Amino acid sequence: DQQVKQNSPSLSVQEGRISILNCDYTNSMFDYFLWYKKYPAEGPTFLISISSIKDKNEDGRFTVFLNKSAKHLSLHIVPSQPGDSAVYFCAARLLTSGTYKYIFGTGTRLKVLA
Amino acid sequence: DAGITQSPRHKVTETGTPVTLRCHQTENHRYMYWYRQDPGHGLRLIHYSYGVKDTDKGEVSDGYSVSRSKTEDFLLTLESATSSQTSVYFCAIRTSGSWNEQFFGPGTRLTVL
Numbered sequence: 001d002q003q004v005k006q007n008s009p010s011l012s013v014q015e016g017r018i019s020i021l022n023c024d025y026t027n028s029m030f031d032y033f034l035w036y037k038k039y040p041a042e043g044p045t046f047l048i049s050i051s052s053i054k055d056k057n058e059d060g061r062f063t064v065f066l067n068k069s070a071k072h073l074s075l076h077i078v079p080s081q082p083g084d085s086a087v088y089f090c091a092a093r094l095l096t097s098g099t100y101k102y103i104f105g106t107g108t109r110l111k112v113l114a
Numbered sequence: 115d116a117g118i119t120q121s122p123r124h125k126v127t128e129t130g131t132p133v134t135l136r137c138h139q140t141e142n143h144r145y146m147y148w149y150r151q152d153p154g155h156g157l158r159l160i161h162y163s164y165g166v167k168d169t170d171k172g173e174v175s176d177g178y179s180v181s182r183s184k185t186e187d188f189l190l191t192l193e194s195a196t197s198s199q200t201s202v203y204f205c206a207i208r209t210s211g212s213w214n215e216q217f218f219g220p221g222t223r224l225t226v227l
Contacts, residue, residue, distance in 0.1 A: 034215055043204050043218030089156060093214065099164050100208065102216060104157040
């Protein structure tokens with residue numbers, strides 16, 4: 001049962017254009033959503049997050065949008081740069097048995113073309 | 115950088131042998147996690163710890179055990195490695211800051227022949 005889904009395994013975008021990465025979830029008890037970026041041979045690094053009580057959070061070129069009614073979130077990168085080429089994981093936080101757990105999607109590989 | 119190191123970084127072993135992976139952190143974070151990353155599955159939680167000697171199972175815990183005898187070290191043990199445990203293993207810590215995001219170590223690539 002995949003509670004967090006990233007249905008696009010890959011995405012190619014031209015440098016300078018907008019990249020939109022999508023994520024869908026099924027569990028309405030998730031209270032935080034996070035995006036991580038991962039380069040080859042490195043651990044994931046935290047990028048941006050959003051609380052379930054918000055609908056938008058912005059940090060520089062990165063904006064995350066949350067649509068709770070649709071159980072959908074998206075990450076917008078504007079403008080896209082070649083250095084943004086990486087695998088992006090969506091994650092959702094769940095409080096269970098008094099501890100926070102994080103459920104990850106399968107990732108989307110973004111390639112920004114120069 | 116949350117001061118997380120993993121050892122070894124790469125390991126090749128044979129089916130049936132025991133393997134222990136180590137995660138070390140330098141900032142006394144209470145929560146530590148072990149994940150495995152596989153193509154088509156993203157990151158899946160194996161075990162986690164919420165304090166010294168306090169551990170619990172994640173979604174893919176079968177075949178794995180963990181121990182945490184000190185705050186800074188979280189060990190993952192494969193009692194008898196199988197080829198299905200070939201994967202990249204990541205350790206993570208959770209901060210107590212406002213965002214409560216996780217910080218990951220650099221990973222251990224394990225190959226079981």
